[in-house]
Amino acid sequence: MEKETQDIKQTQLTAEAHLNKFIAFAQKNKAALAIYRLPNDSKLQLLCDLSGGNYIEELNLEDLSPGFIVHPFQTGIDKIVSFDAEILAEISLNPANGASSKRDVLDWKKSPSEEIEKEIENTNLQFDFNLLENSSNHDSTLASDYIDMVEKGIQFIKREEFYKVVPSKIKNIESNNDINLGQAFINACKKYPNAFVNLTYSSKTGLWFGASPETLIEDKKGEYFKTMALAGTQAKSEKSIAETTWTQKEIEEQAYVSRYIINCFKKIRLRDFDEIGPKTIQAGNLLHLKTTFKVNTESVNFPELGSVMLKLLHPTSAVCGMPKESALDFISKEEKHNRGYFSGFMGPVHLNNLSHLFVNLRCCQIYNQSVTFYAGAGITEDSKAEKEWEETEMKCKVLSNIIFGI
Structure with a gap:
């Protein structure tokens, strides 16, 4: 009877309320939390590590426990952090439109105890943004500075120092610490049905939120390995996706990324793969060119392919440039900000025999008041x-x- 009552209470909570309770619980208990929705899925996944996550010196997928990984653009100031799957829960959204409703039920997949479950369900706390660090030294990149950096990059390309480079910028916006994180997550799921929507929080990484359109690797144990080349960007128009046209610059940019992946395959003498694309895909209000590469890991007898390719691919030419070393040197010298976990990668590992890691794009870090x-x-x-x-x-x-919420 007590269990039935508990289930009834759950059905009266929206997904937004469930998410906000988990986020507040994680902050109160100094836990590490990953909330995510895989592309084209109607289920939200919640993963919590009560220890707060662990630093990793060197990433080898085979050595990791089931959980979630957060990897920076460059290891140094920022560290690789893994979250063990001590708590796992799932919320099914309305598949028609991704909206939450009063019938959203939180389904516990794994938890240490009923006491922990009840603590999360009964928490009335709100996430306290005042406890986050301030965004010191995070002045927005000036348009003039970014344009100068791009023009300098073009001159380097003309001198054949590299063929492509991906300079980044930051935009810092003040906030009143009244962001509804649960609602923002649900809104992102509706806006980006084809993206990896994610929210991660720990004292080691801070609070990050994003909706990435780009898979770095997808590795299904004993079955397949996937990666993708994603490049080229334009705003979605009234035309259908099939009628989208691309400039020579955008086609060339996407070809560089595809060539980079093929060169990685060549380095490990892997010739048996499928290449699908390029095709136009939509991510929110933006369009991109995407080519998918798939390998049957059973037929090629290469069970460690995921780890090997991960080390070769990151940072990809889509977020760094090509050749990697010279483009990375340019970025290190010219960018005035630290990228942190932006253009790094993150995602679940070894859950249901699947590791699915995404490049951390379309993302932000949330601070106290900004x-x-x-x-x-x-x-x-x-x-x-x-x-x-x-x-x-x-x-x-x-x-x-x-x-x-605009």
Whole structure:
């Protein structure tokens, strides 16, 4: 009878309320929390590590316990952090439109005890943004500075120092610490049905929120390995996706990313793979070009392919440039901000024999009284600096509208 009563209480909570309770619980207990929705899925996944997460010196997928991984753009100031799956729960949304309703039920998949479950369900706390750090040294990138950096990158390309580079910027927006994180997450799920919507929190990483359109690797144990090339950006128009046209610059940019992945396969002498695309995909109000690469890991007898490719791919040419070393050197010298976990990667590992890691794009870090948004643009010889600035503004605006409920 007590269990039935508990289930009835759950049905009276929206997904938004469930999420906010989990977030407040994690902060109160200094736990690490990952909330995510995989692309084209109607279920929200909640994963909690009561220990607060663990630092990892070197990432080997095979060595990880089932859980969630958060990896920075560059290891150094920021560390690789893994969250063990001590608590697992799932919320099913209305598949018709991704909206939450009074019938949203939180389904416990794994928890240490009924006491923990009840503590989360009964919490009346709100997440306290005042306990987050302030965004010191996070002044927004000036348009003039970004345009200068792009033009300098174009000159480097013309001198053949590299073929492509991806400079990034930050946009810091003040907040009143009244963001409804649960509602923002649900809104992002509706806005980005094809994206990896995520919210991660720990004392080691801070509070991050995003909706990434790009898979880094998808590794199903004993079955398949996938990765993708994603590049080229334009605003969605009234035309159908099938009628979308792309400029030579955008086609070339996407080809660089695909070539980079194929070169990684060549390095490990892997020739048996399927290449699907490029095709136009939609992410929110933006369109991109995507090519998918798939390998049957059973037929090629390469069970550790995921770990091997992860080390070769990151940072991809889609977030860094090509060749990687010279583009990374340019970014390190020219960008005035630390990327942190932006353009790193994150995602679940070894859950149901699946590791699915995404490049951390379309993301922001939430601070006490401000939110810092990150965006980058791929630069080739045909790039126009002002247009690249406009592209980064467009990318920041889509997510900021969700965060601030506009």
